[in-house]
Amino acid sequence: MPLYFDYAATTPLHPKALAAMLPFLEGSYANPSSVYTPARDARKAIDAARQSVASAINANPDEIYFTGSGTESDNWAIKGVLEANKGRHIITTAAEHHAVLYTCKHLEKQGYEVTYLAVDNEGFVSPQAVEAAIRPDTALVSIIMANNEIGTIQPISKIGVITRKAGIPFHTDAVQAVGHIPVDVNELNVDLLSLSAHKFYGPKGIGALYIRKGTKINPLLNGGAQERGRRAGTENVAGIVGQSAALEIALEEMQAEQSRVSALRDKLIDNILSAIPHVQLNGPRDNRLPGNVNISVSFIEGEALLLHLDMLGHQASTGSACSSGALEPSHVLTAMGVSHEMANGAIRFSLGRETTQEDIDKLMTVLPAAVERLRSLSPLYDDFMRRG
Numbered sequence: 001m002p003l004y005f006d007y008a009a010t011t012p013l014h015p016k017a018l019a020a021m022l023p024f025l026e027g028s029y030a031n032p033s034s035v036y037t038p039a040r041d042a043r044k045a046i047d048a049a050r051q052s053v054a055s056a057i058n059a060n061p062d063e064i065y066f067t068g069s070g071t072e073s074d075n076w077a078i079k080g081v082l083e084a085n086k087g088r089h090i091i092t093t094a095a096e097h098h099a100v101l102y103t104c105k106h107l108e109k110q111g112y113e114v115t116y117l118a119v120d121n122e123g124f125v126s127p128q129a130v131e132a133a134i135r136p137d138t139a140l141v142s143i144i145m146a147n148n149e150i151g152t153i154q155p156i157s158k159i160g161v162i163t164r165k166a167g168i169p170f171h172t173d174a175v176q177a178v179g180h181i182p183v184d185v186n187e188l189n190v191d192l193l194s195l196s197a198h199k200f201y202g203p204k205g206i207g208a209l210y211i212r213k214g215t216k217i218n219p220l221l222n223g224g225a226q227e228r229g230r231r232a233g234t235e236n237v238a239g240i241v242g243q244s245a246a247l248e249i250a251l252e253e254m255q256a257e258q259s260r261v262s263a264l265r266d267k268l269i270d271n272i273l274s275a276i277p278h279v280q281l282n283g284p285r286d287n288r289l290p291g292n293v294n295i296s297v298s299f300i301e302g303e304a305l306l307l308h309l310d311m312l313g314h315q316a317s318t319g320s321a322c323s324s325g326a327l328e329p330s331h332v333l334t335a336m337g338v339s340h341e342m343a344n345g346a347i348r349f350s351l352g353r354e355t356t357q358e359d360i361d362k363l364m365t366v367l368p369a370a371v372e373r374l375r376s377l378s379p380l381y382d383d384f385m386r387r388g
Helices: 015-024 036-055 070-084 098-109 128-131 155-166 235-275 301-312 330-335 340-344 359-375 379-387
Strands: 062-068 090-095 113-117 137-143 171-175 190-196 208-212 278-282 293-298 346-350
Touching: 015 235, 036 235, 062 070, 062 137, 062 171, 062 235, 070 098, 070 137, 070 171, 070 190, 070 208, 070 278, 070 293, 090 098, 098 113, 137 155, 155 171, 190 235, 235 278, 235 359, 293 301, 301 359, 330 340
Parallel strands: 090 113, 090 137, 137 171, 171 190
Antiparallel strands: 062 208, 190 208, 278 293, 293 346
16 A cells, blocks of 8 residues: 655545535535525535634634635735735745745736845744845735745744734745644734645645735735625635535644654654665754655655655655656755755655554665665765765
């Protein structure tokens, strides 16, 4: 049976979330914008889901807007705020998810200015650097809460204090965080927050954007009055219901799962570092997502190791699923100062609710040998060994 170590890319749909969705996939197909009884039932289901998602992050229901994905939520937060405000300057980091980085690159072509803050060798951005980058025309600060590649959890609350004092809207991409670590929009001092269901055992194709009441933002999509006139398009009722069901389960299990998965993560990190020479951990030991293990293996390509493990029935990743197939090394690792060679040798193991100690043990029976085999084919490793 294949062993799955890529929960950061996507998670399997929780059976209880599927059960909650089925009525709206089979019989209850009415459009929630209609006025007859089945449509009103669909609307009630959406309203209940909105309340559930709001409670999960300590928001008000009328601050939750359903979207098609975390990427859409990021795009809407950034483009919508900039269109609704006069400023032409954005502050973000060089280690953001591509949904934020590529949106900022697009906006630069439209005449906006973007400051890409540096991160340290563990992937952290300094709140003081954010404060120093603020200008009179700064319209938005957008900083990821938990990095999708290396698991670094940023000091969002401290940054939020700075942006609130300056009167600047603050967005965080919390796609990797929600459902795995506590997320409270008031404690974080954020004005906008993105999330996505398939990262916490919900369905793909559904996400949400939290917009604090009073935040000026234009719609990303036009065409209908759905989502209180801010997000046009017939609602994905089954997805919305599945998202809220999955999030409720994640919150119920969070404390126990956070402890269990963190222990497995630390065990895997220790096993790898002790069993395989010339390997480094990318990102911090602390302030890290519970299930994230990102390592760089010298003298080999991470993609080659990934394919080798896949043939052995172990599924992992070289980093972000959104940049698979890219020839360039991870932008997150290079932003941290990781060398080109070590960045190319990176591989990410992400653990989840079905990962067991037995899975870790099975991985460690094949990983050292896979690395050794690939290194035996590497001229660089051969030269290194001959030189001692």
